[in-house]
Amino acid sequence: MFQNFDVTASADKGKERTDALRARFDDLGIDGFFVPRADRYQGEYVPASDARLAWMTGFTGSAGIALILRTTAHVFVDGRYTTQVREQVDTQVFSPEDLIATPPSKWLKEHGGKGWRLGVDPWLHTISAIRELEKAADEIGASIIRLEANPVDAIWTDRPADPTGAVAIQPSRYAGPIPAEKVKRIKESIRESGAQAAILADPSSVAWTFNIRGNDVPHTPHPLCTAILSCDGRDTVFIDSRKLDRETTAYLTQLADLREPAQLTDALAALGEAKTAILVDPALTAARIGDVITAHGGELIEKADPARLPRAEKNAVEQEGSRSAHRRDGAAMVTFLAWLDAQKPGTVDEIEAVKELENARRHTGERLQMPLKDISFETISGAGPHGAIIHYRVNTDTNRTLQPGELYLVDSGGQYVDGTTDITRTVAIGAAGESERRFFTLVLKGMITISMQRFPEGTRGVDIDPLARFALWNAGADYAHGTGHGVGAYLSVHEGPQSISRRGMQELKPGMIVSNEPGYYRESAFGIRIENLVLVQEPENVQGGDKPMLGFETLTLCPIDRRLIDATLLTDRERDWLNGYHTRVRSELTPLLDDEATLTWLVAATEPISPKVHATE
Numbered sequence: 001m002f003q004n005f006d007v008t009a010s011a012d013k014g015k016e017r018t019d020a021l022r023a024r025f026d027d028l029g030i031d032g033f034f035v036p037r038a039d040r041y042q043g044e045y046v047p048a049s050d051a052r053l054a055w056m057t058g059f060t061g062s063a064g065i066a067l068i069l070r071t072t073a074h075v076f077v078d079g080r081y082t083t084q085v086r087e088q089v090d091t092q093v094f095s096p097e098d099l100i101a102t103p104p105s106k107w108l109k110e111h112g113g114k115g116w117r118l119g120v121d122p123w124l125h126t127i128s129a130i131r132e133l134e135k136a137a138d139e140i141g142a143s144i145i146r147l148e149a150n151p152v153d154a155i156w157t158d159r160p161a162d163p164t165g166a167v168a169i170q171p172s173r174y175a176g177p178i179p180a181e182k183v184k185r186i187k188e189s190i191r192e193s194g195a196q197a198a199i200l201a202d203p204s205s206v207a208w209t210f211n212i213r214g215n216d217v218p219h220t221p222h223p224l225c226t227a228i229l230s231c232d233g234r235d236t237v238f239i240d241s242r243k244l245d246r247e248t249t250a251y252l253t254q255l256a257d258l259r260e261p262a263q264l265t266d267a268l269a270a271l272g273e274a275k276t277a278i279l280v281d282p283a284l285t286a287a288r289i290g291d292v293i294t295a296h297g298g299e300l301i302e303k304a305d306p307a308r309l310p311r312a313e314k315n316a317v318e319q320e321g322s323r324s325a326h327r328r329d330g331a332a333m334v335t336f337l338a339w340l341d342a343q344k345p346g347t348v349d350e351i352e353a354v355k356e357l358e359n360a361r362r363h364t365g366e367r368l369q370m371p372l373k374d375i376s377f378e379t380i381s382g383a384g385p386h387g388a389i390i391h392y393r394v395n396t397d398t399n400r401t402l403q404p405g406e407l408y409l410v411d412s413g414g415q416y417v418d419g420t421t422d423i424t425r426t427v428a429i430g431a432a433g434e435s436e437r438r439f440f441t442l443v444l445k446g447m448i449t450i451s452m453q454r455f456p457e458g459t460r461g462v463d464i465d466p467l468a469r470f471a472l473w474n475a476g477a478d479y480a481h482g483t484g485h486g487v488g489a490y491l492s493v494h495e496g497p498q499s500i501s502r503r504g505m506q507e508l509k510p511g512m513i514v515s516n517e518p519g520y521y522r523e524s525a526f527g528i529r530i531e532n533l534v535l536v537q538e539p540e541n542v543q544g545g546d547k548p549m550l551g552f553e554t555l556t557l558c559p560i561d562r563r564l565i566d567a568t569l570l571t572d573r574e575r576d577w578l579n580g581y582h583t584r585v586r587s588e589l590t591p592l593l594d595d596e597a598t599l600t601w602l603v604a605a606t607e608p609i610s611p612k613v614h615a616t617e
Contacts, residue, residue: 014093017056018068020155025070030119030145032069034104034133036153037062040123040286041203041224044494045217048160052152053122055159058088058403065104066094068117077103079480080391087397101556105136114141120287121150127290127302129284139408146291156380164242165215167223169251174418174490175211176317179255182209186306187231195279195301197271200227202284205236206493210255213417213490214243219377221415226264227256228271229306237524265292272296281305304497311488312498313511318419318489319535322513322555324370325419326533331559331592332357332364332414333423337559338601345430347403350381350394353402353410361414368592376413376420376493383408387527390481390519404430407440407526407564413493422493422515424531425460427561438475439520440528440564445471446518447530448574450500451581454542454549461504461514468500468518477520484515487533510550512536532556557585559605567609575609582606 021033022342035057039050044062051534053075054060056068061081067074076099077085085096092587097107109116122130134144153159159229175475190198200206207213214223225239235256244252252258269292271278277299280290290300314322329494336357340348348356358375365372382392383402387409392399401410406429413422428441446468453464461484468483482501485494500514508514517531533555539548559582567575586606593599 012058012090014057014073014090018073018093020057020539021068021151022070022149024154028119028145028147028151029112030117030147032067032116033119033151034121034125035037035066035068036124037064037123039224040288041201042126042284042286043203043217043220043222043224044492045220047163047217047224049162056152057094058090058271059085060088060331061085064099067104067107074107076102076107076124080389082533083389084393103132105132108133108136108142109139112137112140112142116140116142117145118142119145119147119151121133122146122288122291123286124150125287127285127287131282140439141222146287162240163216163224164240165223166245167239167243167248168209168213169248170211170213170417170490172317174210174317174321176315179210182307182310183213183229183235183255185310187229187304190229190279191302193279193301193306193371194279195294195303196531197228197230197233197276198279198306199285199289200229200305200307201281201286201289202216202305202308203211204307204488204495205311207491208311208489209307210237210252212248212252216243219374219415221373222491226261228267236267238267264289268292268298269296272298275299277301279303279306281308285440308497309509311491312486312495314321314489314513314535315511319511321402321418322420322489322533325414325416325421326367326555326557327588327592328364328370328416329361329421329423330589331347331368332361333425333558334589334593334602334605335364335595335598336360337425337427337605338595338598340408340427341601342597346401349399350383350386350400351396351399353408354379354381354412357410357412365414365416365594367594370416370418370453372414373417373490374415376415376422380409380411380424381595382410382527384431384526385524388521388523388525389527390521402429405432406430407432407436407528409527409529411529411531415490415493417490420488420490420493421556422531422533423556423558424517424529425558425561426528426530426564428563432564436526436528437564437566438529438558438569439472439477439522440479440561440570441566442471442475443518443520443528443530444560444565444578445570445574446483448577449514450516450518451532451534451552451554452577453574454551455508456547456549457539458507460507461498461500462502464508465500465502465504472518472520479519479521481519483518484534487515489513508550510536511540513555516552516554530560554581559585559602562605562609565609567611570609572611575611579608582608 037053064077076097203222213221215225384406411424484500486498487493519529520526534552
């Protein structure tokens with residue numbers, strides 16, 4: 001359930017395992033094979049039974065793909081994992097490659113050979129991803145071969161069993177509308193697309209639509225399953241029956257037919273034979289699903305997952321649940337930060353801090369009778385130079401003590417039955433330097449700007465992303481990540497289609513939850529990120545204005561380290577926002593705390609900042 005700090009031990013098996021895979025190439029008629037970090041559901045987290053990339057290479061990051069050829073092997077990872085991949089894989093066997101600058105399709109065009117036949121498991125690549133590989137292969141005279149069985153599974157003799165986490169009903173007091181209402185809305189959009197049915201390939205969409213949750217993968221409470229929604233007939237959910245008890249079976253049977261996952265292929269074939277037009281999201285749906293439909297005469301209507309946008313626009317019940325979850329989570333964060341502040345600098349390490357924070361969340365949830373179900377992702381706990389690694393994951397080899405004069409960055413979150421949280425705070429360990437305070441304040445200015453921003457309907461995340469960067473740009477700095485990602489309602493902490501980023505083309509709509517997390521990272525020195533979750537509000541009139549404007553409600557409640565703020569860099573409006581935020585934090589969290597020392601810390605941490613003076617003065 002909680003974080004594991006051990007380093008994977010499979011890197012030393014890399015040569016043995018690649019040799020075993022290569023031994024099967026001739027029988028399969030291939031010259032190489034792609035091993036993605038994916039399962040057939042294409043989620044952010046995969047169960048142990050689908051961790052083929054980690055088993056083959058030793059790399060455990062959340063994104064990556066390996067290409068094993070006859071004489072060489074390559075593992076592609078993004079910039080978050082350039083250090084980790086070299087620590088975890090045998091670089092005598094695998095050559096690390098840049099997943100962003102040189103993705104497999106581009107690498108293939110630059111280094112591939114004419115006549116190459118490269119195998120893929122079509123369950124583990126989306127329709128869009130396979131097309132990209134095929135296009136690159138065509139350009140060099142190579143071929144992508146879709147295999148019937150995954151050859152890694154044939155050599156992975158101790159592969160874990162598929163997960164059978166128990167499914168739970170998500171009650172209406174947390175979910176809001178009943179499934180029938182959600183299905184009706186989704187089917188209207190299916191019909192509008194010209195389709196007669198739709199595949200919900202994303203387990204989070206199935207979980208949201210049918211008001212269920214699961215326990216199959218770490219940190220994301222959806223059951224691994226697929227659904228077919230039929231505009232003219234009964235819907236079908238393909239789920240392992242071992243996950244269901246009598247209550248959940250009876251509940252789901254009222255809503256849909258239940259089938260085992262192994263029966264999905266036959267159901268798709270039947271739809272194809274009936275010449276059904278079926279909506280699929282090519283970015284989320286396994287290529288094998290599309291192959292079966294079209295091979296049997298069906299038509300693919302390629303559109304966005306019809307449940308994705310409704311899921312992103314949180315209903316009133318989900319919004320209130322998120323507010324409640326953030327109040328409890330804020331109480332846990334304050335408990336942790338008060339504890340951390342009471343420790344002598346140089347006596348706490350990164351792992352100890354993570355454990356203390358997880359304990360604070362667990363104990364706070366139990367005390368307030370709303371238990372923590374899981375952390376929402378592996379906590380980023382970075383002291384000093386580790387804070388400059390944007391997605392640093394501490395382990396027993398890299399664990400570092402929080403030293404006096406350093407910054408400590410902690411990015412964490414919780415899964416509660418009424419909401420999902422994600423918060424980052426950067427705090428001073430002892431006295432911080434002038435440069436650290438300056439850049440902390442510039443990052444804070446960007447976060448406050450987003451928090452206060454009003455914007456017209458039709459505004460996209462890409463339109464407001466620069467507002468978080470202006471203060472840094474004017475200082476000759478920037479950060480190499482988006483300003484915000486979508487967040488689910490007791491579902492994935494990283495939810496689409498909404499984001500605040502250079503790729504955020506989705507219009508921001510009322511009810512969407514997004515993170516607001518600008519940062520600054522000085523390599524080998526320190527990192528700064530300040531993150532709150534915000535809720536897009538309905539348009540409201542602006543005093544003296546001509547038209548209603550949307551805005552953001554800040555959900556996260558936790559003090560921002562006043563010791564790192566140079567108040568001379570804040571405008572009056574920014575300072576007023578910060579003081580108002582801290583007043584609200586104190587007011588809403590005080591009733592949830594029962595420790596006098598923590599209450600005393602909260603009062604001091606939320607004192608108003610005076611104009612034009614350093615917060616420490």
